[in-house]
Amino acid sequence: MVYVLRSPLKLQETVNAASVFLNTLTPKFYVALTGTSSLISGLILIFEWWYFRKYGTSFIEQVSVSHLRPLLGGVENSSSVGLFSSVNGDTEPRTNVAECKVWRNPLNLFRGAEYSRYTWVTGKEPLTYYDMNLSAQDHQTFFLGDTQQLRPEDSVMQKAWRERNPQARIRAAYQAIELNRECAAAYVLLAEEEATTITEAERLFKQALKSGRKLSHCHTYIATGKDTNLVVYIKRRLAMCARKLGRIKEAVKMMRDLMKEFPLLGMLNIHENLLEALLELQAYADVQAVLAKYDDISLPKSATICYTSALLKARAVSDKFSPEAASRRGLSTAEMNAVEAIHRAVEFNPHVPKYLLEMKSLILPPEHILKRGDSEAVAYAFFHLQHWKRAEGALNLLHCTWEGTFRIIPYPLEKGHLFYPYPGCTETADRELLPSFHEVSVYPKKELPFFILFTAGLCSFCAMLAMLTHQFPELMGVFVKAVSICICSFSIILPRLPAHIHTGFVPRPLQTSCFPWGTIP
Numbered sequence: 001m002v003y004v005l006r007s008p009l010k011l012q013e014t015v016n017a018a019s020v021f022l023n024t025l026t027p028k029f030y031v032a033l034t035g036t037s038s039l040i041s042g043l044i045l046i047f048e049w050w051y052f053r054k055y056g057t058s059f060i061e062q063v064s065v066s067h068l069r070p071l072l073g074g075v076e077n078s079s080s081v082g083l084f085s086s087v088n089g090d091t092e093p094r095t096n097v098a099e100c101k102v103w104r105n106p107l108n109l110f111r112g113a114e115y116s117r118y119t120w121v122t123g124k125e126p127l128t129y130y131d132m133n134l135s136a137q138d139h140q141t142f143f144l145g146d147t148q149q150l151r152p153e154d155s156v157m158q159k160a161w162r163e164r165n166p167q168a169r170i171r172a173a174y175q176a177i178e179l180n181r182e183c184a185a186a187y188v189l190l191a192e193e194e195a196t197t198i199t200e201a202e203r204l205f206k207q208a209l210k211s212g213r214k215l216s217h218c219h220t221y222i223a224t225g226k227d228t229n230l231v232v233y234i235k236r237r238l239a240m241c242a243r244k245l246g247r248i249k250e251a252v253k254m255m256r257d258l259m260k261e262f263p264l265l266g267m268l269n270i271h272e273n274l275l276e277a278l279l280e281l282q283a284y285a286d287v288q289a290v291l292a293k294y295d296d297i298s299l300p301k302s303a304t305i306c307y308t309s310a311l312l313k314a315r316a317v318s319d320k321f322s323p324e325a326a327s328r329r330g331l332s333t334a335e336m337n338a339v340e341a342i343h344r345a346v347e348f349n350p351h352v353p354k355y356l357l358e359m360k361s362l363i364l365p366p367e368h369i370l371k372r373g374d375s376e377a378v379a380y381a382f383f384h385l386q387h388w389k390r391a392e393g394a395l396n397l398l399h400c401t402w403e404g405t406f407r408i409i410p411y412p413l414e415k416g417h418l419f420y421p422y423p424g425c426t427e428t429a430d431r432e433l434l435p436s437f438h439e440v441s442v443y444p445k446k447e448l449p450f451f452i453l454f455t456a457g458l459c460s461f462c463a464m465l466a467m468l469t470h471q472f473p474e475l476m477g478v479f480v481k482a483v484s485i486c487i488c489s490f491s492i493i494l495p496r497l498p499a500h501i502h503t504g505f506v507p508r509p510l511q512t513s514c515f516p517w518g519t520i521p
Helices: 011-024 027-055 059-071 111-122 129-144 152-162 166-179 184-193 198-216 225-244 248-261 270-281 284-294 303-315 323-329 333-348 352-356 374-390 394-408 426-433 450-471 473-496 499-503
Strands: 081-085 091-095 102-104 368-370 513-515 518-520
Touching: 011 473, 027 059, 027 450, 027 473, 111 184, 111 198, 129 152, 129 184, 129 225, 129 368, 129 426, 152 166, 152 184, 166 184, 184 198, 184 225, 198 225, 225 248, 225 270, 248 270, 270 284, 270 303, 270 374, 284 303, 303 333, 303 374, 303 394, 333 352, 333 394, 352 374, 352 394, 368 374, 368 426, 374 394, 374 426, 450 473
Parallel strands: none
Antiparallel strands: 081 091, 102 368, 513 518
16 A cells, blocks of 8 residues: 555655654654653553443443444444353353342341441441432332322322432431321331431331231231231341340241241242351251252252352361362362352352452442342351351361362353353442442453553553653664654665565566476476
């Protein structure tokens, strides 16, 4: 192209004029030029790094994909349905929405008695607006039901759940109590938001349960769907209050009764509350009985199910486990079962071990979690780290074996081993659920985008040129002139080269080959 366009574009004259212009410039110009280039590329690098840490992607790459690809004729794959390999190797369609479904945290803390106390001490907000907005939607759907049959106090409570300001929510709850002294939902809000201690929250939840029974004019709460939901929520929170106040056996009894009374509400994951309380009692046989019922292949898994199963198997061998002895004699059957259980748990949620091994700092768990994500790992480790520490050697066994999982699944986003491939949308959802001061764990680990490396190299190169030009102006001037002369010489020599240099065709002389029967050209 350069050879063809050399005459229309007057490349030789342009290069000669540019070389004359460059020869007249002083070293200060080059210092300013390279310094400015280094500053601009440094600012771009800082912005790219901040954007990558916050959103997990390159800004330049995102803009290029969003705006330049359609102009260049590319088609972005926006299909929400992908093929995922199941355990037996078959493929089946699964949607991204189902993969990244957000679940209510069954062990979520109390806002007034726990989350707010953290804010008072540290000045940081442990809950994101997205997380609190999901809770407000849950409460409206769970407690109020059909909007066509709302009582006046229910209408007030519907607005109260949507209020962003905590004080406005509390004022609305008192307004609902003024309309009806037996408004159970209002007492629930006050127990969650206004109570500053667990004891006070328990008192308000008991008042909510008492008010609900008075409204239904009976001692069983089966009037409507929303009444059933409300009583299940209240009884569950009362059991959690008893657990936090040290009345663990009472809490276990309340949870068992609740699961027997409402067996169809398994979606609330009350069994995870029961597992944690039983582990605190060290009733490992009862824990195994609960796992036998809920750790079924047809039921959805969770970090609590998988890691509790691994804890029980690790506990049986961890007190005598030694990596050196295991490497010499090999693993016994019980040790192999424990290692396989740990690998299974790590495959389901690979973020948990770093919190259990205290390689990452814990924060208060969010009110909603994403299964297999960092939010679920935080919630599990926050409540179960003490149980792993209580089992002698369990953390040591976990430390020695958990990283072996990644050799079993080298490409986790494409094919899983015991579970479906790891969903690629967990990072985005976890960044919405977890506070900004927490460093979200990402799996599999992402490499730095090309544009960050490119801008880092450009910034370093320009800074080096600026420093060299400032320190050695004469030598850099000679270097620039030499480069200019080389460019001019190349532009002069190129038109004079033989034709075969441009075309790549080299004419060969006529050759002959000698054979017994004669000479053939």
